[in-house]
Amino acid sequence: MSGSLRALLPAARRALGRSAACTINAHVSLKPSIPLQLHFARYSSSEATAEAEEEAEPLQSLESIKAGLSSEDAARLKYMRNIGISAHIDSGKTTFTERVLYYTGRIKAIHEVRGKDNVGAKMDSMDLEREKGITIQSAATYCDWDKVENGELKKYHFNLIDTPGHIDFTIEVERALRVLDGAVLVVCAVSGVQSQTITVDRQMRRYNVPRITFINKMDRMGANPWKAIEQVNTKLKMPAAALQVPIGMENNLEGVVDIVNMKALYNEGARGENIVEKPIPEELKDIIEEKRAVLIETLADVDDEIAEIYLNEEIPTAQQMIDAIRRATIALKFTPVLMGSALANRSVQPVLDAVCDYLPNPSEVENVGLDLTKNEAPVSLPPYSNLPFVGLAFKLEEGRFGQLTYVRVYQGVIKKGMTIVNTRTGKKTKLARLARMHSDEMEDVSEVNAGEICATFGVECSSGDTFTDGQVSVALSSMFVPEPVISLSIAPKSRDNGNFSKAMNRFQKEDPTFTVKFDSESKETIISGMGELHLEIYVERIKREYNVECITGQPQVAYRESLLTAAPLNYTHKRQTGGAGQFAKIVGDLKPSKDQNIFESNVVGGKISEKFLAAVDKGFQEACEKGPLIGHKVLGAHMIVNDGQTHLVDSSELAFRTAGYYGFRESFMKANPVVLEPIMDVAITAPIEFQGSIIGLMNKKNALITDTDIGTDEFTLHAECSLNEMFGFATLLRANTQGKGEFTLEFKHYAQASPQLQKQLIADFQKKERAKQ
Numbered sequence: 001m002s003g004s005l006r007a008l009l010p011a012a013r014r015a016l017g018r019s020a021a022c023t024i025n026a027h028v029s030l031k032p033s034i035p036l037q038l039h040f041a042r043y044s045s046s047e048a049t050a051e052a053e054e055e056a057e058p059l060q061s062l063e064s065i066k067a068g069l070s071s072e073d074a075a076r077l078k079y080m081r082n083i084g085i086s087a088h089i090d091s092g093k094t095t096f097t098e099r100v101l102y103y104t105g106r107i108k109a110i111h112e113v114r115g116k117d118n119v120g121a122k123m124d125s126m127d128l129e130r131e132k133g134i135t136i137q138s139a140a141t142y143c144d145w146d147k148v149e150n151g152e153l154k155k156y157h158f159n160l161i162d163t164p165g166h167i168d169f170t171i172e173v174e175r176a177l178r179v180l181d182g183a184v185l186v187v188c189a190v191s192g193v194q195s196q197t198i199t200v201d202r203q204m205r206r207y208n209v210p211r212i213t214f215i216n217k218m219d220r221m222g223a224n225p226w227k228a229i230e231q232v233n234t235k236l237k238m239p240a241a242a243l244q245v246p247i248g249m250e251n252n253l254e255g256v257v258d259i260v261n262m263k264a265l266y267n268e269g270a271r272g273e274n275i276v277e278k279p280i281p282e283e284l285k286d287i288i289e290e291k292r293a294v295l296i297e298t299l300a301d302v303d304d305e306i307a308e309i310y311l312n313e314e315i316p317t318a319q320q321m322i323d324a325i326r327r328a329t330i331a332l333k334f335t336p337v338l339m340g341s342a343l344a345n346r347s348v349q350p351v352l353d354a355v356c357d358y359l360p361n362p363s364e365v366e367n368v369g370l371d372l373t374k375n376e377a378p379v380s381l382p383p384y385s386n387l388p389f390v391g392l393a394f395k396l397e398e399g400r401f402g403q404l405t406y407v408r409v410y411q412g413v414i415k416k417g418m419t420i421v422n423t424r425t426g427k428k429t430k431l432a433r434l435a436r437m438h439s440d441e442m443e444d445v446s447e448v449n450a451g452e453i454c455a456t457f458g459v460e461c462s463s464g465d466t467f468t469d470g471q472v473s474v475a476l477s478s479m480f481v482p483e484p485v486i487s488l489s490i491a492p493k494s495r496d497n498g499n500f501s502k503a504m505n506r507f508q509k510e511d512p513t514f515t516v517k518f519d520s521e522s523k524e525t526i527i528s529g530m531g532e533l534h535l536e537i538y539v540e541r542i543k544r545e546y547n548v549e550c551i552t553g554q555p556q557v558a559y560r561e562s563l564l565t566a567a568p569l570n571y572t573h574k575r576q577t578g579g580a581g582q583f584a585k586i587v588g589d590l591k592p593s594k595d596q597n598i599f600e601s602n603v604v605g606g607k608i609s610e611k612f613l614a615a616v617d618k619g620f621q622e623a624c625e626k627g628p629l630i631g632h633k634v635l636g637a638h639m640i641v642n643d644g645q646t647h648l649v650d651s652s653e654l655a656f657r658t659a660g661y662y663g664f665r666e667s668f669m670k671a672n673p674v675v676l677e678p679i680m681d682v683a684i685t686a687p688i689e690f691q692g693s694i695i696g697l698m699n700k701k702n703a704l705i706t707d708t709d710i711g712t713d714e715f716t717l718h719a720e721c722s723l724n725e726m727f728g729f730a731t732l733l734r735a736n737t738q739g740k741g742e743f744t745l746e747f748k749h750y751a752q753a754s755p756q757l758q759k760q761l762i763a764d765f766q767k768k769e770r771a772k773q
């Protein structure tokens with residue numbers, strides 16, 4: 001690890017909680033940009049301790065990991081790729097993956113998303129996905145790709161994950177990227193880089209995932225790969241250059257010219273299954289020369305070897321270019337761009353060759369865990385089969401055969417019949433069954449080696465848990481879990497026969513962005529999630545998969561309460577009538593903090609014991625769960641206790657916890673409390689003729705229009721708008737654009753709600769509280 005990486009490690013570890021819940025707290029901020037630390041999500045978490053730093057052995061460099069590989073592991077890993085397919089909604093990820101499975105021989109026929117045969121694509125295995133034509137869950141599969149290298153056929157093994165495009169299912173993308181070594185970013189040739197492409201790109205950066213860009217839909221009218229590449233450079237700020245030039249466009253797309261190897265590749269056969277090499281068309285020579293020069297220049301900017309060749313005014317060889325593209329892609333300095341059309345079966349196979357050529361194998365990616373026997377000191381996890389087993393359960397799913405757990409094996413071998421230990425709970429499980437997944441089907445296997453992805457059955461765990469064989473005690477980092485922004489009350493229409501609770505338990509365990517809470521005051525079950533669609537899909541799944549029809553309330557915004565100024569803290573909790581007395585006094589300050597809720601104790605001389613201070617912290621945290629203003633969570637409070645008093649007999653943890661709770665509430669009300677509401681990034685795309693009415697619509701919602709992109713037929717409007725205003729927007733947009741508009745919503749930050757709204761929310765809350773008395 002480089003010096004700068006090591007310097008950031010303590011902060012990274014502080015920021016990343018081992019459990020999903022910790023991660024949520026760590027990243028809730030008033031203005032959450034992607035914290036720098038999150039680039040280190042491959043590192044594990046927990047409170048950084050000085051001891052851990054001291055006990056840390058130097059992490060192995062990638063070079064030394066590679067040098068230590070056994071010849072068998074090296075041979076196995078060299079031809080392995082763990083990749084994800086990610087993109088904006090409807091860019092064609094599922095259609096692309098279907099082609100990959102077909103061309104690699106994993107499926108015998110191609111079925112389209114929303115196809116006339118009503119079968120649906122292989123990777124959209126849920127009925128709901130097939131009906132709606134959207135991917136809701138990521139699906140894992142594997143396939144083998146035969147690639148010709150120096151006249152020899154080499155068999156590559158791909159573990160592949162197709163991820164959803166819709167922002168509401170973003171956790172699926174996070175999960176996939178956490179365990180993948182590389183990705184194919186699919187971009188539409190007509191729409192270019194869209195709002196969700198930017199989100200996915202950010203997620204890829206967060207997990208240091210190198211990517212190849214595939215410009216899909218080159219068969220569509222208005223396709224413009226050069227504009228899309230320009231946008232990757234400018235909007236994603238990732239140096240990008242084409243490795244191909246299309247042969248024909250739109251309806252006449254026939255194939256591509258590979259401008260690295262200078263070969264024209266045509267797709268032939270009913271499904272484009274045969275790649276035929278032919279002479280390069282004469283009319284493309286100029287554009288090839290131009291785009292090859294752009295490629296070399298871009299590479300010279302990101303790779304020293306090509307820079308030297310370029311400065312010497314020489315032309316690099318194809319092999320030098322391939323090596324440089326690989327180096328720069330893996331170093332996250334460059335993304336090679338390929339193009340074609342998945343639906344028209346054009347130029348998908350070269351993407352598979354590019355995955356082999358330019359994306360890393362598992363031994364070329366640094367993976368680090370925390371050694372729990374050494375104060376959580378970071379430890380390298382090289383993908384050696386002869387080391388003790390370490391794996392990460394990154395996804396849970398309720399399958400036909402019980403709970404299915406997807407595991408990425410980082411180190412060692414996982415074998416059927418072995419006993420694995422859950423590092424978090426210490427629970428041991430004998431592995432009865434081990435399988436490789438193919439969308440919703442599986443193939444039983446007896447063992448899976450380091451670097452691979454597999455599925456196990458009947459293993460009790462939560463998403464994000466680490467497993468070992470018991471010889472080591474290592475924890476891997478958790479994923480970034482965004483905070484739910486919307487909630488609604490839900491109840492079964494008729495008496496719950498147990499299925500409703502079962503569904504709630506299961507979905508909550510599988511999806512950390514879906515939370516269920518029972519409000520003991522209103523006696524309602526409240527579900528929270530990432531957006532209206534997210535919750536709508538769960539309500540539908542409860543009905544379909546558990547046969548429980550539900551009644552839901554109006555969607556509610558997840559407001560926050562915060563404070564604008566500091567206020568003194570001086571609270572005495574005293575009860576000395578009847579029974580055992582209670583006494584606790586705390587003195588200090590309450591201050592606004594930038595992001596998390598922080599408790600700090602500056603009490604000197606043991607005036608209040610550590611035990612009692614911990615109880616004050618507990619009371620403070622409890623109080624932050626339900627703020628005094630409107631009963632929503634508190635965000636950005638910093639409570640400092642620097643003095644207080646205890647009573648020899650009457651002081652107890654309960655008394656100090658109560659003082660923490662009520663002391664906070666009292667000071668909070670003196671600290672200019674405010675209600676915050678979630679502000680969303682909105683991106684609306686619609687045909688140009690609707691631009692005026694969309695702008696009018698957004699103005700009525702008091703949205704702040706931040707940008708407008710105008711394409712040939714479509715425009716995209718970017719705005720910031722409160723979530724409150726965006727409820728029911730899907731219907732409104734449909735009505736205003738004759739069903740031709742689409743939009744995405746993504747949480748941006750919390751901001752003060754308007755004074756009228758705050759007043760209204762406070763009055764409603766007080767009315768509800770009075771009614772209870």
Ligand SMILES: Nc1nc2c(ncn2[C@@H]2O[C@H](COP(=O)(O)OP(=O)(O)OP(=O)(O)O)[C@@H](O)[C@H]2O)c(=O)[nH]1
Nearest residue numbers: 089090091092093094095134135165217341342343
């Ligand atoms: N013209 C054209 N249409 C395509 C192409 N690839 C996909 N489509 C169509 O685009 C629509 C969306 O395709 P999907 O494969 O479901 O896209 P996706 O990115 O997986 O969608 P989500 O997972 O819901 O985000 C479908 O109607 C496809 O038939 C292409 O190359 N050309």
